[in-house]
Amino acid sequence: MPDYRARRLPNLAGPAAWESILGPRTPLPPLDGTLRADFAIVGGGFAGLSAARRLLQLEPRAKIVLLDAGQIAQGSAGRNSGFMIDLPHELTSEDYAGADAGSDRALIALNRHAIGFAAEAVAEYAIPAGYFRRDGKVNGAASAHADAQNTTYAHHLASIGEAHEILDASAMRELTGSDWYRSGLYTPGTVMIQPAGYIRGLLGGLAPHVTVHENTPVTGLVRLAQGWQVQTLKGRVEAGTVILANNGHLESFGFAERRLMHIFLFACMTAELPPGTRAGHECWGVTPSDPMGTTMRRISAAQGGNRIITRTMAKLLPGMVTTPGQMRHAMAMMREKFDQRFPALKGFAMEYSWAGHLCLTQNNSSIAGRLDQDLFGAGVCNGLGTTRSTLTGIAAAEAALGHDSDATRFFAAQHLPNRLPPAPLAQIGANMFIRWKEWRARRE
Ligand SMILES: Cc1cc2nc3c(=O)[nH]c(=O)nc-3n(C[C@H](O)[C@H](O)[C@H](O)COP(=O)(O)OP(=O)(O)OC[C@H]3O[C@@H](n4cnc5c(N)ncnc54)[C@H](O)[C@@H]3O)c2cc1C
Secondary structure (H helix, E strand, O other), rough: OOOOEEEOOOOOOOOOHHOOOOOOOOOOOOOEEEEEEEEEEOOOOHHHHHHHHHHHOOOOOOOEEEOOOOOOOOOHHHOOOOEEOOOOOOOOOOOOOOOOHHHHHHHHHHHHHHHHHHHHHHHHHOOOHHHEEEEEEEEEEHHHHHHHHHHHHHHHHHHHOOOOOEEHHHHHHHHHHOOOOOOOEEOOOOEEEOOHHHHHHHHHHHHOOOOEEEEEEEEEEEEEEOOOOEEEOEEEEEEEEEEOOEEEEEHHHOOOOOOOEEEEEEEEEEEEEEOOOOOOOOOOEEEEEOOOOEEEEEEOOOOOOOEEEEEEEEEEEOOOOOHHHHHHHHHHHHHHHHHOOOOOOOOOEEEEEEEEEEEEOOOOOEEEEEEEEEEEEEEEEOOHHHHHHHHHHHHHHHHHHHOOHHHHHHHOOOOOOOOOOOOHHHHHHHHHHHHHHHHOOOOH
């Protein structure tokens, strides 16, 4: 009987479009047999791959095995909108600002550390420039309320000395080709990634030094006299130390039970736009000024096609699965948001639609540190998965090696994630609250 058993495995609806537009890749074979390693990492998203890279930096001779339940870059790591954001991005706030200036400055420094770590990997592993662009991003505002949220956020950024620029309606039209926005707040520090391209690039760079098995769900962990036996369907890894970097499925193993909010987000991507389509600059990214609004992004051939991506609708799903009805509802909503912004493209084909998983906690705590003897966790991004999960991966690797850093101290000082009220009432209440916030942000 395992000490920790996976009660659920990832089950995400729709294709990971960012992977699909890059073309097929032959997956690495599933684990079949027994391996021995210094470290076993469960999960090959931002957190798991970053943990592997950090372990190698600190212990170049370490034997590392990384297992993913699916194909790497087909999990949520290949399903997001690709904004690697450096600034506070509290999804539960009114305008993304964090608690106070001091904590925002500390968080920005850590976020930039994670982005710098990613940038070094991009250079070292020769990841194509189109997969990691230092473009910055814009918070778009369509209503007077959102415009005011942008102004408040701009004042906050000014107070902490962060660069930003207010764009008027015509600048927004020039950038996006859409008349929808009345203003925007540009900040330069966000890196726009092709998420699957970046993740594949990390995998390619790490693969010569790390043993990776895909389509290998970890089903249980058994404590050994020293370290752990990591069980899979057809094999096992005996490892001195294990890092669980499996996003909300940390809870599936019994960790942080009833403390994680499993949020599912939905997105869609157009078919290739016809040449000459009026859609502004070649590449841009607009997050909503109101965190509950809609994210839009345009990409080019260098990311896999001339396309527009729409992301909207959030759902709290403690069972970690979406239904076909939820997918249809999300698709109808995204269709409407897209058509509002691009009336000339009304009804234009959406080639891909999908759902993905992110984790929030009520008090914004993440998990990056010790879970048990020789067992560490990395995850819970609180809305900033590309950056924060990278950081949790770095910190978990450092903690596993007893290495002291700003990142390990930051996470060690965090409180445990708050306990959530009992389901299902809490789920119903939270989803009603989300719906209301989305309704309020309906123009955004
Ligand atoms: C539509 C959408 C848009 C988003 N946009 C953004 C954005 O623009 N910017 C941003 O920062 N974040 C965004 N996010 C959030 C971001 O994608 C996630 O937070 C991020 O992927 C989390 O990274 P991770 O490495 O912690 O987890 P994941 O990327 O989920 O990786 C965890 C891995 O663990 C594996 N796993 C799970 N259980 C097991 C098991 N038992 N055995 C083996 N492997 C297992 C999974 O297969 C998966 O590959 C978005 C999310 C969605 C869904």
